[in-house]
Amino acid sequence: MAIVQPLAPTSDGRRRLELRNPATREPVGEIEVSTADDVAAAVARARAAQPAWAARPVSERAAIVRRAVSVLIARRDEIVATVQAETGKPRAEALAIELVPSCDFLNYWSGRAAKDLTDERRRLHGYLRPLKKLVINYQPLGVVGVITPWNGPFVLSLNPVAQALLAGNAVILKPSEVTPHAGEWAAKVLHEAGVPADVLQVVHGDGETGAALVNTDIDKISFTGSVPTGKKIAAACAERLIPCTLELGGKDAMIVCADADLERAARGAVYLSMFNSGQVCVGVERIYVVDSIADEFIEMVRTRAAEVTYGPGSNTDVGPLFWDRQLDVVSRHVEDAKAKGATIVLGGEPDTAQGAFFKPTMVVDVTHEMELMREETFGPIVAIMRVRDEEEAIRLANDCKYGLSGSVFTKDPDKAIRIGKRLHTGSVVHNDASVIYGVPEAPFGGRKDSGLGQVNGREALRGFTHPQPILLDRWQLKKENIWYPYEQATVKTLERTIGFVFGSALARRLMR
Ligand code: NAD
Secondary structure: OOOEEEEOOOOOOOOEEEEEOOOOOOEEEEEEOOOHHHHHHHHHHHHHHHHHHHHOOHHHHHHHHHHHHHHHHHOHHHHHHHHHHHHOOOHHHHHHHHHHHHHHHHHHHHHHHHHHHOOEEEOOOHHHOOOEEEEEEEEEOOEEEEEOOOOOOOHHHHHHHHHHHHOOOEEEEEOOOOOHHHHHHHHHHHHHHOOOOOOEEEOOOOHHHHHHHHOOOOOEEEEEOOHHHHHHHHHHHHHHOOOEEEEOOOOEEEEEOOOOOHHHHHHHHHHHHHHHHHOOOOOEEEEEEEHHHHHHHHHHHHHHHHOOOEOOOOOOOEOOOOOHHHHHHHHHHHHHHHHOOOEEEEOOOEEOOOOOEEOOEEEEOOOOOOHHHOOOOOOOEEEEEEEOOHHHHHHHHHOOOEEOOEEEEOOOHHHHHHHHHOOOOOOOEEOOOHHHHHOOOOOOOOEEOOEEOOOOHHHHHHHOEEEEEEEEEOOOOOOOOOOOOOOHHHHHHHHHHHHHHHOOHHHHHHOO
């Protein structure tokens, strides 16, 4: 029985989708798919409600978002239950991936908002300084569409929604059709904290609803999901000349240097490849280990990976894949690797007796000819490739169409920086990996096929605004020397300005 499958339409012709728990395949609810008309009506309501929301002081909006932390804590068991019902992930993962970072994001952004979004005075340089003053107004964009995936359905919805609201926008959230109710909790906690209903609305459905949202009267799209969908969204936004941020897939490399703490590297290799059943955009997808320590490292990884348990319930390490489509992708990549000469050390096959499980898997002798090392796999797979030295590791890490993040395992932080600077990735992490998404100060975003724009950092929060420079007159001068009519004096003023302001090295330095 498929995890998401169509049901008979409603009497007024709306499509319906039934959802099943991927760990047990038991039904866990259904959604009615919002039509293009529903989406347009939601956007119209949002547009009408947005000016009053934007007119509230940032501190007031921040107080509401801060209150959402308490709501979230009070409702956490219900949120976790919904996340677990729709994804089958263990409770520890629902808490670690969805709840803890969500509390931190709400708390952090609500604390930053006043500082980062209130009007900012910027001191002008040089000859303009005596004449003008500059104020930057972080003007809300209007109505923002937030479209999210199924692998972190709560946190990946809540984080952009909270930022967009703090910036004074109304928001329409379209969660994944695989995890709609887990995504909807992001709106529920914010509503309960005081965000007005029309300022934050949820539309449900699949790609058709998402496309309707992108193609309606919207002012920005914040998208998290796959590369093919991201490219469609970028094209639609280009057509309407509206901004979008695209947080897309990854194929993150982990580099294990000869001086790494092998115990930490081996544990990290297993956990960072397998947690959330490997369905993490910034999870480790490929490991390059230098030859001199490869045998020891591979044996240590094998020992630890062999201890990893899988199955339904909260007492196992690895839960199911969240839907059947993912099971097909992971199986195909492993089969392709086997056919091209890889050695399956552990696992290597699905287990669908009950749910959509793929056995925790370890693969060695992999090459870049294999899909497993080139395409996003999104499964509980540790794939290890032995390399001559760090140079080869860097070259192979960069031999990839994705560029989301990467990690370097070494005891030397300077080496981590040196290697990190040569990786063509949106971010780099030392002796760890996926935690980067949970660092709100870090301007997180992908390069190459992994996306466009930032999802965290002050850049992301301000990305939900138009930074509008307002240039103020300092003196209310009656006359400008360089306006019409042009006279001899006009030219003289300009000539003198060039001489005075830029004519000597000292003047140039003072005018910077
Ligand atoms: P997806 O692209 O299939 O779907 C993502 C969302 O887009 C869903 O809500 C879906 O209904 C909607 N959608 C589908 N077609 C659409 C269209 N034509 N127009 C508008 N919306 C449309 O992705 P997915 O399978 O749900 O998510 C998994 C992907 O997300 C992986 O590639 C993963 O790496 C990526 N991801 C990236 C990040 C990041 O921060 N970079 C985080 C999590 C997941």
